Amino acid sequence: MALVTMSYNFRPFIQAVGSGPHTGKNLSREDAAQAMGMMLSSDATPAQIGAFLIAHRIQRPRGEELAGFLDACDRQAQKLPAIEELVTVLGCPYDGRSRTAPVTVITALGLAVDGVPCLTHGSGRMPTKYGMPLIDIWQGLGVDWTKLDRDRLSQSLRQHQLSFYYQPNFFPAAEQLVAYRDQLGKRPPIATMELMWTPYDGKVHLVCGFVHPPTEGLFQTALNLRQQTCFTTVKGLEGSCDLPRSRPAIIGQYGQAQGDNHNPEWERLHLHPIEYDLGGSDVSLESEPGYIEMLQQTIRGDNTPLTPAAIWNLGFYLWRCGVSGSLQQGLTTAEQNLSQGRLMAKVQELRHYVC
Structure with missing residues (x-):
């Protein structure tokens, strides 16, 4: 009887999002949080969860609803304990990459080298894309984060x-x-x-990748509702936060990623890599073992097809996070840190820590 009661409690959410373009209704932030909470706790039946997810995809979510989903996740997830500094969180699709070679891990390593705490997150192989996830890339570098508990992961943010x-x-x-x-x-x-999603309890500079322009508007609405005072949106490769080299980088900035981030303002950037002699084709992900080998070579300081993308991305994020006073300075610092092997030294430091 209890399960029947709970399933009846969830039914109005399906009716709201699944009634079609004429009679369907959007959920309030509070209702969206309740719906997500019931799905996470399995208070909704499998049939109801499937019906809700596909109906909501067809209707398209609003920013208010996504804010409610995030509220529910905040209540049920075990997040990493906070550290003192502002942490940059790189948000990338959980279903991974299948067409272009990722540089997200290089960006994270490069930020850490220059003292910017950086958190990446994700899962294993995930539908529908089943692309290469970040955890596999880290493990390919010999860094297996899956062995550490939350306190050790938070300590890594603080120390490394x-x-x-x-x-x-x-x-x-x-x-x-x-x-x-x-x-x-x-x-x-x-x-x-x-x-x-920010699986961390402290203050963050959140970076969100996207593919379709309307998604950026959803980000803005949801994050403003959640009083996120510092975030960056990137029309990145395969929806990641990786800046492309084959076209201008379209970026939105809200708030300051270092120092006082009160009174934030929205700023639009169009960055042309060709103006910095870094334009070119985006590197294809032809085989995962081949990519890992190229990634290791790039981090060691060898000149590889991935090196220009590594410099372009890391240079931008060093500028965005306040390490460098200009984009050109960020690019110069990125190139120096790569060529001098400082990123590989950070990898070796992390390998030792996770053992």
């Missing part, structure tokens, strides 16, 4: 300025929703929510 949050270890309620992605064959709205 870098850490990784592995969802299966600390948020199993969200992990049990992964099966629905495979069964539905489509990304549900929670895939958009993940790009804004």
Whole structure:
């Protein structure tokens, strides 16, 4: 009887988002949080969860609803304990990369080298894309974050300025929703929510990657509702926070990523890599073992096809995070740190820490 009662409690949410363009209704932030909470706790039945996710995808979520989803995750997830500094969180699609070679890990390493605490997060292989996830890239470098508990991961942020949050270890309620992605064959709205997800209890500079321009508006609405005072949006490669080299980088900035971040303002940037002699084709992800080998070579300071993308991305983020006074200075610092092997030294430091 209890399960029947709970399923009846969830039914109005399906009726609201699944009634079509004429009679359908959007959820309030509070109702969206309740709906997500019931899905995470399995108070909704599997049939209801599947129906809600596909109906909500067809209707398209609003920023208010995504804010509610994030509220529910805040209540149920085991987040990393806070440290004193502002942490840059790089939000990338959990279902990974399949077409272009990622440089996200290089960006994270480079920020850490210059004293900017950086957190990446994700899961294992995930539908519908089943692309290469960040955890596999870290493990390819010999850094297995899955072995550490939350306190050790938070300590890594404090001592080494870098850490990784592995969802299966600390948020199993969200992990049990992964099966629905495979069964539905489509990304549900929670895939958009993940790009804004911050599995950390302190102050953050949040970086969100996206593909479709309307998604950026959802980010702005949801994050403003959640009083996120510092964030960056990037029309990145495959929805990641990796800046492309084959086209101008379209970036939105809100707030300051260092120092006083009160009274934030929205700023639009169009950065042309060709103006910095860094334009060119984006490196294809032809094979994962080949990519890991190229990644290791790049981090060691060798000149590889991935090196220009590494410099372009790291240079921008050093500028955005206040380490460098200009984009050109950031690019110069990025090139020097790569060529001098400082990123590889950070990898070796992390390998020792996680052992």
